[in-house]
Structures are given as structure tokens and as C-alpha cells.
Amino acid sequence: MSKVFSLPEAIRRYVPDGASVCLGTALECLIPFAAAHEVIRQGRRDLTLIGPISDVCFDQLIAAGCVRRVVAAWVGNVQYGTGYGFRRAVEAGVPRPLEVEDHSNLTIALGLEAAGLGVPYLPTRSLLGSDILARSPRLRAAPCPFTGEPLVLVPALVPDVAILHVQRADPDGTGQAWGPTGVTAAAGKASRAVIVVCEELVEPAVVRDDPNRTLVPGFRVDAVVHLPWGAHPSPVQGQYNRDHAIYAEYHRRTASAEGARAWLDEWVRDVPDHAGYLAKLGPARLAGLRPRASRLAAPVDYGS
Amino acid sequence: MAPEPYSPGELMVAAAAREIRDGEVVFVGMRLPLLAFCLARATHAPRAVGLFENGVVRDSPAREFLVTMSDGPNVTGALWCTEMREVMGLLQGGRVDLGFIGGAQIDRFGNLNTTYVGPAGRGTRLPGSGGGADIACLSRRHVIIMAHERRRFVERVDYVTSPGHGDGGSWRRRIGLPGGGPAAVITTLGVFRFDAETRELVLASTHPGVAVEAVRAETGWPLAAAAEVEATPRPTPTELAIVRGFDPEGFWTRGRG
Numbered sequence: 001m002s003k004v005f006s007l008p009e010a011i012r013r014y015v016p017d018g019a020s021v022c023l024g025t026a027l028e029c030l031i032p033f034a035a036a037h038e039v040i041r042q043g044r045r046d047l048t049l050i051g052p053i054s055d056v057c058f059d060q061l062i063a064a065g066c067v068r069r070v071v072a073a074w075v076g077n078v079q080y081g082t083g084y085g086f087r088r089a090v091e092a093g094v095p096r097p098l099e100v101e102d103h104s105n106l107t108i109a110l111g112l113e114a115a116g117l118g119v120p121y122l123p124t125r126s127l128l129g130s131d132i133l134a135r136s137p138r139l140r141a142a143p144c145p146f147t148g149e150p151l152v153l154v155p156a157l158v159p160d161v162a163i164l165h166v167q168r169a170d171p172d173g174t175g176q177a178w179g180p181t182g183v184t185a186a187a188g189k190a191s192r193a194v195i196v197v198c199e200e201l202v203e204p205a206v207v208r209d210d211p212n213r214t215l216v217p218g219f220r221v222d223a224v225v226h227l228p229w230g231a232h233p234s235p236v237q238g239q240y241n242r243d244h245a246i247y248a249e250y251h252r253r254t255a256s257a258e259g260a261r262a263w264l265d266e267w268v269r270d271v272p273d274h275a276g277y278l279a280k281l282g283p284a285r286l287a288g289l290r291p292r293a294s295r296l297a298a299p300v301d302y303g304s
Numbered sequence: 305m306a307p308e309p310y311s312p313g314e315l316m317v318a319a320a321a322r323e324i325r326d327g328e329v330v331f332v333g334m335r336l337p338l339l340a341f342c343l344a345r346a347t348h349a350p351r352a353v354g355l356f357e358n359g360v361v362r363d364s365p366a367r368e369f370l371v372t373m374s375d376g377p378n379v380t381g382a383l384w385c386t387e388m389r390e391v392m393g394l395l396q397g398g399r400v401d402l403g404f405i406g407g408a409q410i411d412r413f414g415n416l417n418t419t420y421v422g423p424a425g426r427g428t429r430l431p432g433s434g435g436g437a438d439i440a441c442l443s444r445r446h447v448i449i450m451a452h453e454r455r456r457f458v459e460r461v462d463y464v465t466s467p468g469h470g471d472g473g474s475w476r477r478r479i480g481l482p483g484g485g486p487a488a489v490i491t492t493l494g495v496f497r498f499d500a501e502t503r504e505l506v507l508a509s510t511h512p513g514v515a516v517e518a519v520r521a522e523t524g525w526p527l528a529a530a531a532e533v534e535a536t537p538r539p540t541p542t543e544l545a546i547v548r549g550f551d552p553e554g555f556w557t558r559g560r561g
Contacts, residue, residue: 026358026359026374027357027358027372027373027374027388028358028372028373028374028375029358029372029374029375052357052388052434053434055372072432073432073433073434073435074431074432074433074434075431075432076430076431076432078334078371078372079371079372081431082430082431083431086429086431087428087429090429091427091428091429100429102419102432102433103432103433104433104434104435104436104437104438105357105388105392105433105434105435105438106388106392106395106396106435106438109387109388109389109392110389113389124396125396125441125442125480125481125482126396126437126438126441126442127437127438127441128441128467128479128480128481129441129464129467129470129475129476129479129481130437130441130464130465130466130467131419131463131464131465132419132433132437132465134464149480150479150480151480178385179360179374179379179385180356180358180359180360180373180374180379180385180386181359181385181386181387182358182359182387182388183387183388183389184387185387186387186389234374235374235375235376237376237379241375241376242371242372242374242375242376244371247371291376295380
């Protein structure tokens with residue numbers, strides 16, 4: 001059976017109500033915004049979001065009422081700091097109460113790595129003496145069994161599904177990305193199901209010609225979605241730059257709950273699909289985000 | 305000739321750049337520290353290497369203005385693009401000389417809060433740690449950059465996101481933190497160091513035009529001051545030109561950043 005699905009179909013199959021979803025794994029780039037918008041359009045509820053720093057992606061899902069719990073190091077708007085949707089949910093329970101499990105970037109990474117390695121936890125020296133540790137429901141301080149040194153044990157984080165955005169994938173889901181990748185490979189190993197969203201759907205030979213570039217192998221992937229511009233407004237190296245103006249507009253318009261609802265209606269709920277979103281942005285705006293020049297790497301020789 | 309006008313942000317960037325020594329490995333982060341790294345590389349620290357938590361390692365400043373560390377120009381020409389665990393591994397392994405972090409609230413021992421300000425249930429939720437707590441715990445030393453207001457400079461932070469020197473003295477060693485802790489705090493009013501014994505914040509210099517009493521008025525505990533409080537050097541015309549080259553619209557240094 002083919003793994004290549006439309007975005008709505010992939011979300012329907014692999015992101016049910018109540019699922020724990022890992023996304024925004026490369027930090028400020030390669031954020032699967034289109035997938036998050038589809039989750040909002042389908043009215044998903046009670047999700048747990050897992051990720052290090054999601055830029056405004058988590059804020060949008062929270063403001064839309066899709067989220068019950070967030071397991072993250074940082075939730076906000078990277079360009080402006082505050083994420084109003086997150087603040088309203090935590091401070092006032094609007095549109096619904098939100099549980100927050102605070103982490104640092106490293107403990108999110110280690111939780112996913114532990115799951116990927118198939119061990120119950122990984123230790124770190126980070127967060128000793130912090131209130132992130134003191135108030136965490138899951139992190140635990142324990143002495144090293146060998147040296148007695150104080151350590152923090154980070155239990156494995158196993159998302160139900162990871163949504164990973166990459167530059168290219170083959171129809172079996174082998175995904176290749178370049179630029180910084182944050183915790184993307186870790187999330188691909190850790191999660192029960194994996195959706196790969198790609199800018200380019202390529203022939204199987206293309207990924208096999210450059211196997212060091214692979215972040216997630218096809219046998220770990222359940223669904224492949226071919227969706228150019230699927231990470232907009234976040235940047236995708238070699239494809240498009242960051243659309244800073246969207247983040248500015250989102251920040252300006254979502255300071256009130258009514259404003260957030262209006263923004264979500266205009267840019268997500270009243271837009272039928274990703275094609276409609278791109279049409280709303282318009283070709284001129286998209287063209288302006290393209291890299292001014294390409295910068296090709298020298299080919300490497302895998303010959304034997 | 306009157307000195308060239310500059311913004312508080314530009315002065316802070318120049319002060320932060322002076323914290324970077326040539327050849328150091330620096331965990332950079334965003335905003336003012338990113339500009340400080342660019343400035344240091346272009347002036348006295350051409351061999352400094354910058355690490356970013358997303359997995360970018362650079363030994364040259366990006367050639368264009370950046371809003372985030374994952375913007376295209378920060379990737380083009382990088383030394384290494386990889387997973388977060390690699391750069392965090394270098395940090396935890398003691399390979400990072402200096403890290404920069406910002407905060408919303410700080411106390412007299414340099415503990416930082418970026419998580420929750422105010423009484424439980426009635427306060428303000430902030431974005432959280434990001435990589436800040438990791439940098440504070442694990443860098444060989446770190447430098448804090450933040451706005452100086454009385455509501456931010458408090459006797460004890462409401463929540464310790466990024467540990468500084470705890471309750472002072474040898475707290476970090478007792479707790480098991482490997483990094484050296486905060487070495488300096490650069491604010492909109494002055495530059496602070498930490499007492500070698502008590503690890504309490506000590507005013508080292510005030511920015512041009514700022515009186516020591518004005519700093520005390522904006523600090524929520526009886527602030528210690530160096531025997532001779534110096535004046536923070538103004539940014540030079542060369543430094544200003546470089547900073548403005550990297551932040552042409554003043555987004556981080558002359559606007560809201």
C-alpha cells in the first residue's frame with residue numbers, strides 16, 4: 001500500500017484526538033505549519049504537544065483549543081518573545097486550560113534520544129538546582145551509580161506521532177533534510193508513528209545516491225505528504241526564506257482572544273486547504289521568499 | 305566633536321562583545337548576543353567560534369541580518385549543521401567557554417527566571433527556558449543580558465529557570481553543576497560582576513550618564529558596588545558601524561529587541 005497521502009488524509013489517520021504529537025523538531029526552521037493548520041481545521045482536541053521550541057506553531061494550536069498539555073522547553077514567538085495564545089491558556093484557561101511540563105532544550109532532546117535508543121532514561125548534568133527539575137512531574141535527580149555525582153534522569157519521551165518537515169523524501173518516506181535539524185532524527189526514532197512532509201517527492205534512487213543525508217529511514221515512516229511550501233512561514237534551506245511579516249502580524253493581532261480567533265479564522269479555518277493558503281499569500285509574496293542565489297555543495301563520491 | 309549617538313542596545317552589544325576572548329567557543333543564542341558575537345569576530349576575536357542550539361556551528365558571522373538562528377543566512381557558509389545533541393554535547397562536555405542568556409527576572413546571586421513571574425495562579429507565564437537553563441548549567445562561564453528595572457531585579461526570583469550561583473558561595477559545586485556560573489551581567493544601566501567569595505552581584509561599571517544611585521534605585525536589594533565603579537566605555541564609531549551592518553534596521557538594537 002502506498003504511503004503517499006494527502007495532508008488531510010495523513011492527519012486523519014495518524015493524529016487522532018488525544019494523541020501526543022512531536023513537531024517543530026528543527027527549532028525555527030522546517031516547522032510543519034501546514035500540518036498544524038490542518039489539525040486545527042479538522043478540530044482535533046486534547047492533544048499533547050512535544051517539542052523544544054516551536055515558534056508560533058504551538059501557540060496557534062493552543063489558541064485554537066486543540067491542546068490539553070504541552071511538553072516543551074519554550075513556547076512563544078521567537079521574533080517577539082510572548083506567545084499570547086500560550087499565556088491566555090495558562091493564565092486564564094482560555095480557550096481551555098493547559099497543562100505545561102517544562103523542560104530545557106537538552107532534556108527534550110534527551111527524552112527523545114532515550115526513546116530512540118530504547119532505554120528508559122538518559123542522564124544529564126543540566127537542570128541541577130533549577131525549579132524546572134524541582135517542579136517537574138517526570139525529571140528526577142539521582143546519584144550516578146558509578147561515581148555518586150548528582151545527575152538528572154530524563155525519562156524516555158515517546159510521542160504517538162512525529163510530524164517532520166524535510167526538503168526531500170522518496171515515496172517510501174526516507175526523508176533527507178539539510179541545515180540545522182535540532183531533534184528531528186531523534187524524533188523520527190522515538191515516535192510510534194512518523195509523518196514526513198516534503199518539499200520534493202523524489203525517486204527512490206535520489207535518496208540512495210546520498211545516504212548520509214537521510215534523517216529518517218523509510219521503514220520508520222507511516223505517511224509521506226508531498227507539500228511544497230508546507231513549512232511556510234518558517235524557512236527551508238535552499239527552498240524559501242523565513243516570512244518574518246507573518247510572525248509580526250500574528251503577534252500584533254493575537255493580543256486578545258477575539259483577535260486570535262479572527263486570525264485563526266482568516267488564515268486557517270476559512271481557508272479550505274494548503275492550496276487555498278498559498279493562493280491567499282499570492283505568487284508575488286512567495287516568489288520574494290525564494291533564495292536570491294543557490295549555493296550547491298560539491299558532490300561527494302559514494303563509488304565502490 | 306560630540307560623540308556619535310548610540311542606543312542602549314548598541315552599548316550593550318559592545319559591552320557583550322568585550323566578554324568574548326579570541327579563540328573562544330561561544331554558545332551564542334539570539335538577539336543582542338548574536339550581534340555581540342558578530343562584533344567580536346569582526347574586531348578583537350576573529351578566531352571565536354559560535355554554537356547555536358538548533359545545531360549550527362559557525363566560524364564566521366552570517367552575512368545578512370538574522371531574525372532567528374535558523375534563518376537561511378546563518379546556515380549558508382556554516383562550519384557544521386547537525387542535530388541539537390551534538391552542540392549540547394559539546395556544552396555539557398565542557399567544550400564551550402562562554403554562553404549568553406537573557407532573562408526577565410534576576411536575583412542577587414544571578415539566578416534567572418524566564419518561566420513564571422508573580423504569585424502562583426495570578427502571575428505572568430513567560431515562554432520558558434529554551435536552551436537558557438542548559439547554557440547556565442553547563443557553560444564554563446556565562447553572561448546575562450537584560451533590561452534593568454526594579455521589578456526585574458529582585459531579592460529572590462519567583463522561579464529558578466537558569467541557575468546562577470544559587471544562594472551564593474560554593475552552591476554550584478555542592479549542587480553538582482559543572483559550569484562556572486554567571487561571570488557578568490550586562491543591563492541597560494551597567495555591567496556587573498560576581499564577588500569571588502560570596503558570589504553576589506557587584507556593580508562594576510555604569511553606562512555613560514547613569515549614576516550609581518540610579519542603579520541602586522532600580523535594584524530590589526542593597527546592591528554591592530566595586531570600590532571604584534567605572535564608566536562603561538561608549539561604543540566606538542567602528543563598533544557602531546559594524547553593529548549597524550548586522551542590524552541595519554535597528555530591529556534588535558534600536559527597536560523593541
